[in-house]
Amino acid sequence: MISARLPTPDLKARLKSGPAVGCHWLSLGSPAIAELAAEAGSDAIVIDTQHGLWDRSSLEAAIGAVAGRVPVLVRVADQSDYAIGSALDAGAHGVIVPMVNTAAECAKAVSATQYPPHGHRSGGGARTSADFAAYRAAAQHLVASVMIETAAAVEAAEAIAATPGLDMIFIGPGDLSLSLGSSQGQPDFEAAVDKVMAAGRAAGVPVGIFTTGLDQAVARARQGHCFVVAAYDVAINRGARAAHDRFHAEAVRP
Helix, strand or coil: CCCCCCCCCCHHHHHHHCCCEEEEEECCCCHHHHHHHHHCCCCEEEEECCCCCCCHHHHHHHHHHHCCCCCEEEECCCCCHHHHHHHHHCCCCEEEECCCCCHHHHHHHHHCCCCCCCCCCCCCCCCHHHHHHHHHHHHHHCEEEEEECCHHHHHCHHHHHCCCCCCEEEECHHHHHHHHCCCCCCHHHHHHHHHHHHHHHHHCCCEEECCCCHHHHHHHHHHCCCEEEEEEHHHHHHHHHHHHHHHHHHCCCC
């Protein structure tokens, strides 16, 4: 069973005080990769159950494999109480809730992360019920994060950021690009990112952003983003391609 004690340093506190968190983002559904990420010294691990290959059993196994060594957030499949609650019951240290477009949706998502009287999370779970009192006390350290990834959400950024109990706004550039009809680096896209950053600063809520490579992660962290993706398991194909190309360029002779 996972201990109710959270890893040190507390991720929630680090998001507020810095330095920026460089996470390992895992989509391939392999608990073994989660364990390797923890051994590599990742600041945090994000398990993507929205677009990744995870099911409940592999999620539980991955969190169990890294328990106590590195904080784990789950990008949940949707905004439902079930998706949020099951991720936390599995032992995650917080959730990233996708496609939040309004302050009302944000407030409901935040409430789903906390037990009454602070929220409406249902009590239970194979792990939490083993030491429910300790988990109830530890729930105050959970990270409640929502994703801004549409033009509508950008317009509502100030109201979303002002939601009590919100710990982080996380920008989803892929869907935001689709919504804006733009892409990273273009003026209207970067203006939207700046608007969200300004809303976060005004409310005292850290803002992170999904990044697809180390160079981009460093650049966004230098811009002030508190949470970026330093490594991504799907990017294994990049290393494999580089190794293949170098091998054939240097070792294989015609």
